[in-house]
Amino acid sequence: MTLxxxxxxxxxxxxxxxxxxxxIGVAVYIAAAQSFGYYNLAGESSFSLEFWDRxxxxxVFSRAVMYSIYIGVISAFLSVAFAYPLAIxxxxxxxxxxxxxxxxxxPLLVHGLVVAFLFINVISYHGILNQLxxxxxxxxxxxxxxxxxxxxxxxxxxxxxxMPFALLLLTGAVQSISDDVLNAARDLGAGSFDRFRKVxxxxxxxxxxxxxxxxxxxxxxxxxxxxIAGPTNRQSLSQLMVFFKDGGRWNDAAVVGVSLMIxxxxxxxLLAAVSRIVMRGRIA
Amino acid sequence: MSAxxxxxxxxxLLVSLTAIWLIVPFSMAILWSLVxxxxxxxxxxxxxxxxxxxRWQDMWENSSLQTALVNSYLLAPSAAIAALALAMPTAFAxxxxxxxxxxxxxxxALLPLIVPPFVTSIFFTSMLYQLGLHTWRFGxxxxxxxxxxxxxxxxxxxxxxxxxRSDHIDAARDLGASAWARWxxxxxxxxxxxxxxxxxxxxIQSIEEFALAFIVGSxxxxxxxxxxxxxxxxxxxxxxxxxxxxILVVPNVILMLILERLLKSANxxxxxxxx
Numbered sequence: 001m002t003l004x005x006x007x008x009x010x011x012x013x014x015x016x017x018x019x020x021x022x023x024i025g026v027a028v029y030i031a032a033a034q035s036f037g038y039y040n041l042a043g044e045s046s047f048s049l050e051f052w053d054r055x056x057x058x059x060v061f062s063r064a065v066m067y068s069i070y071i072g073v074i075s076a077f078l079s080v081a082f083a084y085p086l087a088i089x090x091x092x093x094x095x096x097x098x099x100x101x102x103x104x105x106x107p108l109l110v111h112g113l114v115v116a117f118l119f120i121n122v123i124s125y126h127g128i129l130n131q132l133x134x135x136x137x138x139x140x141x142x143x144x145x146x147x148x149x150x151x152x153x154x155x156x157x158x159x160x161x162x163m164p165f166a167l168l169l170l171t172g173a174v175q176s177i178s179d180d181v182l183n184a185a186r187d188l189g190a191g192s193f194d195r196f197r198k199v200x201x202x203x204x205x206x207x208x209x210x211x212x213x214x215x216x217x218x219x220x221x222x223x224x225x226x227x228i229a230g231p232t233n234r235q236s237l238s239q240l241m242v243f244f245k246d247g248g249r250w251n252d253a254a255v256v257g258v259s260l261m262i263x264x265x266x267x268x269x270l271l272a273a274v275s276r277i278v279m280r281g282r283i284a
Numbered sequence: 285m286s287a288x289x290x291x292x293x294x295x296x297l298l299v300s301l302t303a304i305w306l307i308v309p310f311s312m313a314i315l316w317s318l319v320x321x322x323x324x325x326x327x328x329x330x331x332x333x334x335x336x337x338x339r340w341q342d343m344w345e346n347s348s349l350q351t352a353l354v355n356s357y358l359l360a361p362s363a364a365i366a367a368l369a370l371a372m373p374t375a376f377a378x379x380x381x382x383x384x385x386x387x388x389x390x391x392x393a394l395l396p397l398i399v400p401p402f403v404t405s406i407f408f409t410s411m412l413y414q415l416g417l418h419t420w421r422f423g424x425x426x427x428x429x430x431x432x433x434x435x436x437x438x439x440x441x442x443x444x445x446x447x448x449r450s451d452h453i454d455a456a457r458d459l460g461a462s463a464w465a466r467w468x469x470x471x472x473x474x475x476x477x478x479x480x481x482x483x484x485x486x487x488i489q490s491i492e493e494f495a496l497a498f499i500v501g502s503x504x505x506x507x508x509x510x511x512x513x514x515x516x517x518x519x520x521x522x523x524x525x526x527x528x529x530x531i532l533v534v535p536n537v538i539l540m541l542i543l544e545r546l547l548k549s550a551n552x553x554x555x556x557x558x559x
Binding site for chain 2: 001005006008009011012013014015016017019020021023024026027028030031034039041089094096099100103104106108109110111112113114116117118119120121122126127128131142160214217220221223224227228238241242245250253254257260261264
């Protein structure tokens, strides 16, 4: 390529990718710098490890890390686990399959905050679920279901919101497997579980990894579901970061933010590796 | 035909499950939004005893709903146009010029989707404070939305540019068309569905965006999601939250349906012919 062409490409990329890299780069850079004591909004700025030191000793921080990882991993697995059988079922069009696909993807259209509201409405103390379970005589009195200690509410919300996304990715992947391959497996005597394990799973592993990772990062960094439906005695990392920022403790917020990004990257790599080993390992 | 039978059973089961899953929560929301304050909806009654549009009217007149609507519906189209304008040159380069590092650039363009939104928001705010620009909240959020949602526009427009047929461009050139005329006859028809899809998807994303609007905009700049968040938080009034939820969800569903139609119509229109 000539110098002239390079200059043309660079000038074309500048307003788009250039701006993106600069914007995200600056945000990440400021987060990293602030976590080490630079860019102090109040007081002196100088290199210091004290913010990391103190944060790592805080119980609230380690609890938030564990809690966010728990939400991220379980939500990603549940969403994919529900989406797989549905994607395989919808692989070949049949009467009504379009309508089902549309209904299953409906949560994609509903805003997370609205989902959270609809959900707490249904599970509230005098809500329809409590009434129903009392009506059929399963419970004697209403139970408090909102903000449950194990964050089951948050997991339900995450799965409800993210399963359609996993379904979208997996449907594409499953549909691209040709009938010949599956018929060949069937002719060779593979049952439906073997066909999944030995043919479908290895061939759709990249779509599954993409779904796992994107859902994991989103759920790991969750704020609104946690605030509205999550346990009150625990904080997610985003919640903790906002808490520090609201108190004007930017350096502490930065430590949490950088940790969140490190966990997102490390966790994604780990999830990708594990799913590849599990799905591909069995082929050998 | 046992597979067909099984499909039918599964179908009925799933449709009824999904219907419950969708219809119950939404009907609850609609009913709650119609509760008249004259008489509360207690647990022993199946439907609210008195129903009226009082809550809708009250929210319209006495909350920041109007400001939030104006903010959201000004912000979203501006962000959509800005994102598209910024994405066009990059999409052209990625779609029509072969250069080393093109695949890396395509991945780099997805960066905003990978970094957690609250990290971006908080440290973007921090940067605004350093620069002393934190007072112009509308501009700051607009700028951030345009960049954060640009990946969608870049992705869609790159595909659109790839699908512009070279023989159309060459034919136009051979017939003596100027650069502008070539753009109009060869590029624009192929790009149109992509342009609409990009505008619509950034619009929807911006209307729904919460983290940036909440962090950069707090305390005095409200959009519909931040207003809903407020109603769900410390001053939780169930009927009011129901009104806001419905206001947020209905236009989006309509827009998404248009988007789906657009994306579907985009394919056959573009892949016809041998390319």
